[in-house]
Amino acid sequence: DIQMTQSPSSLSASVGDRVTISCRASQSISSYLNWYQQKPGKAPNLLIYAASTLQSGIPSRFSGSGSETDFTLTINSLQPEDFATYYCQQSYSSPYTFGQGTKLDIK
Amino acid sequence: QVQLQESGPGLVKPSQALSLTCTVSGGSISSGGYYWSWIRQHPGKGLEWIGNIYYSGTTFYNPSLKSRIAISVDTSKNQFSLRLTSVTAADTAVYYCARAMTTMIDYWGQGTLVTVSS
Numbered sequence: 001d002i003q004m005t006q007s008p009s010s011l012s013a014s015v016g017d018r019v020t021i022s023c024r025a026s027q028s029i030s031s032y033l034n035w036y037q038q039k040p041g042k043a044p045n046l047l048i049y050a051a052s053t054l055q056s057g058i059p060s061r062f063s064g065s066g067s068e069t070d071f072t073l074t075i076n077s078l079q080p081e082d083f084a085t086y087y088c089q090q091s092y093s094s095p096y097t098f099g100q101g102t103k104l105d106i107k
Numbered sequence: 108q109v110q111l112q113e114s115g116p117g118l119v120k121p122s123q124a125l126s127l128t129c130t131v132s133g134g135s136i137s138s139g140g141y142y143w144s145w146i147r148q149h150p151g152k153g154l155e156w157i158g159n160i161y162y163s164g165t166t167f168y169n170p171s172l173k174s175r176i177a178i179s180v181d182t183s184k185n186q187f188s189l190r191l192t193s194v195t196a197a198d199t200a201v202y203y204c205a206r207a208m209t210t211m212i213d214y215w216g217q218g219t220l221v222t223v224s225s
Binding site for chain 1: 153154155156167169170171203205209210211212213215216217218
């Protein structure tokens, strides 16, 4: 199985900050990397797919980059509704594994 | 707008089988182009992909669960289902059904908590 490792596991930031979350794959996954946001008690929501393509309806302050094994999710100018847990997921090969999550909370 | 809704028992006894159904609205499973998925999330933990099914019935399972799971589809009811046998407390989780394109999951159900306990 491909292991997905996110860092940091948790992060405190303020409204208006720029934050980055990293995701590393245990082997090359080309650009088959997705990012999801999950709020408490809710299902995950797709933010970015194919490493850098913004899902329809997602604000442009979210962006993704990377390829092969190293990927980054960047959130510019944090808004109150962005405080949530973020997961990366590889869709390169089955089983389609997720990272352990990064919890972003208010400083 | 595609919507998915999980249904099934919220409590299952150890060693028994867990059965969940996902009803899809706003789109037809038979239209093709999508995989229909089950994902679970242990309490306070991360996400685990369980498996996918295509409208034709072709399935893809997580090897870690393959010996215990079966995913089926009923296109006449626009539903797909999960059966997980020989459950233990370790199978207690929120179970999500979802729609997946080849590379990402774009629609999720709200999730249903299944507790394994006697």
